[in-house]
Amino acid sequence: MNKTKLNAEFTCPMYSEVTGNKSDKCPKCGMDLVPISNENRNDVEDKLHTEPNIEAGKPIMLTVEFLKDNENVNLEFSHEMKVHLMVVNEELNWFRHIHPEEQADGSYTISETFPNAGKYFLFSDFKPQDAAGIVDKKEIIVKGNSDNNKADFSTKFVSVMEGYTVTLENGNDLQTNRPQPLEISVEKEGKKLTESDIRPYLGATAHIAMINKEDKDFLHIHPMSGKPFPIYAEAHIKKPGVYRIWVEFQTNGKVHTADFTVNVSEGEKNDNSKNHHDHQH
Numbered sequence: 001m002n003k004t005k006l007n008a009e010f011t012c013p014m015y016s017e018v019t020g021n022k023s024d025k026c027p028k029c030g031m032d033l034v035p036i037s038n039e040n041r042n043d044v045e046d047k048l049h050t051e052p053n054i055e056a057g058k059p060i061m062l063t064v065e066f067l068k069d070n071e072n073v074n075l076e077f078s079h080e081m082k083v084h085l086m087v088v089n090e091e092l093n094w095f096r097h098i099h100p101e102e103q104a105d106g107s108y109t110i111s112e113t114f115p116n117a118g119k120y121f122l123f124s125d126f127k128p129q130d131a132a133g134i135v136d137k138k139e140i141i142v143k144g145n146s147d148n149n150k151a152d153f154s155t156k157f158v159s160v161m162e163g164y165t166v167t168l169e170n171g172n173d174l175q176t177n178r179p180q181p182l183e184i185s186v187e188k189e190g191k192k193l194t195e196s197d198i199r200p201y202l203g204a205t206a207h208i209a210m211i212n213k214e215d216k217d218f219l220h221i222h223p224m225s226g227k228p229f230p231i232y233a234e235a236h237i238k239k240p241g242v243y244r245i246w247v248e249f250q251t252n253g254k255v256h257t258a259d260f261t262v263n264v265s266e267g268e269k270n271d272n273s274k275n276h277h278d279h280q281h
Contacts, residue, residue, distance in 0.1 A: 010035055011132040019132050044068050044128055048138050056117045056144030064100055064108045064124055072106030074129040079203040079222070083108050084125040086209050086220070090118055091151035092244040095257070097207065117146045121211075123218045135220060152261075153213055153242050159258035164188050166247065166258035169229070175267030176237050182208065182221070184231035184247060184258075193251075195230045201250035206231045213242040240266040 010033035012018040012026035024033045049063040064083065066073040075082040087096040094115060100108035114120060120140050127133040157171035169183040184206075186193040198205050208221040208231075223233040231249060245260040 044073055044134065046124060046126070046134075046136050048122065048124075048140075050140060054114065054140060054142045056114050056142050056146075058144075059111045059113045061109060061111050062100065062122075065106070066108075066126060066128070068128075076127045076129050078125070078127040078133060079207070081202060082126065084202075084220070085110070086123040086125070086218070087112065087120060088123075088211060088216075088244075089114075089116070089120050091149070092153075092211060092213065093149070093151055095209065095244075095246045095259070097209070097246075097248060114142045115147070117142050117144045121216050121218075123209075123220070125220050135218060137216065137218060153244075154261065155263060156259070156261040159247075159260060161258065162254075162256055164251075164256055164258070166256075168245070168260045168262065171260060171262050174237065174243075174262050174264045176240050176264060177267040177269045178236075180235050180237050182223075182231075182233045182235060182245075183229045184233075186230050186249070193230045195225065195227070197251065198230050199250045199253070201248060201255055206233075206247055206249040208233055208235075208248075209246045210235065210237075211244050212239060213244065215239075237264050240264050 010020055010022055010024065012033055018026045018033070020033050022033070026033060045067045047065045047067065049065070051060055054060050064085070066075060078084070081099045082102060083100050085098050085100055087098065088094060096112065098110055098112060100110040102108055120142060122138045122140065123135055124138070125133065125135045155171070157168045159166045165187045167185045169185055170181060174180055186198070195205065201207065205223040205225060208223070210219040210221060211217070217239060219235055219237070221233045221235050223231050231247060241264060243262050243264055245262060247258045247260075248255055250256070
């Protein structure tokens, strides 16, 4: 069981990951930030329930409860869902973005099948009513057969899948301690796609998950519009090291997932290093 403090003073009513001061505007939609209700700034407990033995290759029911003082917490929709659950294995070569469904008792459930034995990390992204968004990390152990494939953390800036070539154009220039752009191009059959070619998926141009190899720090990032790349975002990366990145985007009614591996170097600290617009946990 983890307890998460709600410390942010103001948040965007549309993009819960954006927090700041009273006079700030959201850099994504331009709306004024709104105050976070005092009554929702206490501890929130999120409990994950699973079957006693989780086996690889078998569907498992996952149940999540969001509680305050042992009472269910009302969640707001954020990017068209109340709960976003990102699941990865320890080797960071298997990724799922799923959405548990709300039940009559206030819990959220979903069935998932884990492909191999080992440790898995589950990141639940949710927004209590009138409060800033939260991301919480949990671990589970899956028993059974393993594929014995070693993790590959060699640098990868280009992802080719389903006829698309997706490139993290500035993958070799990622640093900490600064607003860090993620400049992503998409090409199909020799044609470079524009932002208008990317259809909205869950209320955003794309969804980006970024996870640190060593301690599994997690960022859930949403792109900005009106930029020179079809998918463009800004992140504040706190720690240097190797990261795996997954980018989900939609074209022609189908969601595609590109993946990258990058090495983030230590950047010079400055006064702007505290201002950021993403989740990191």
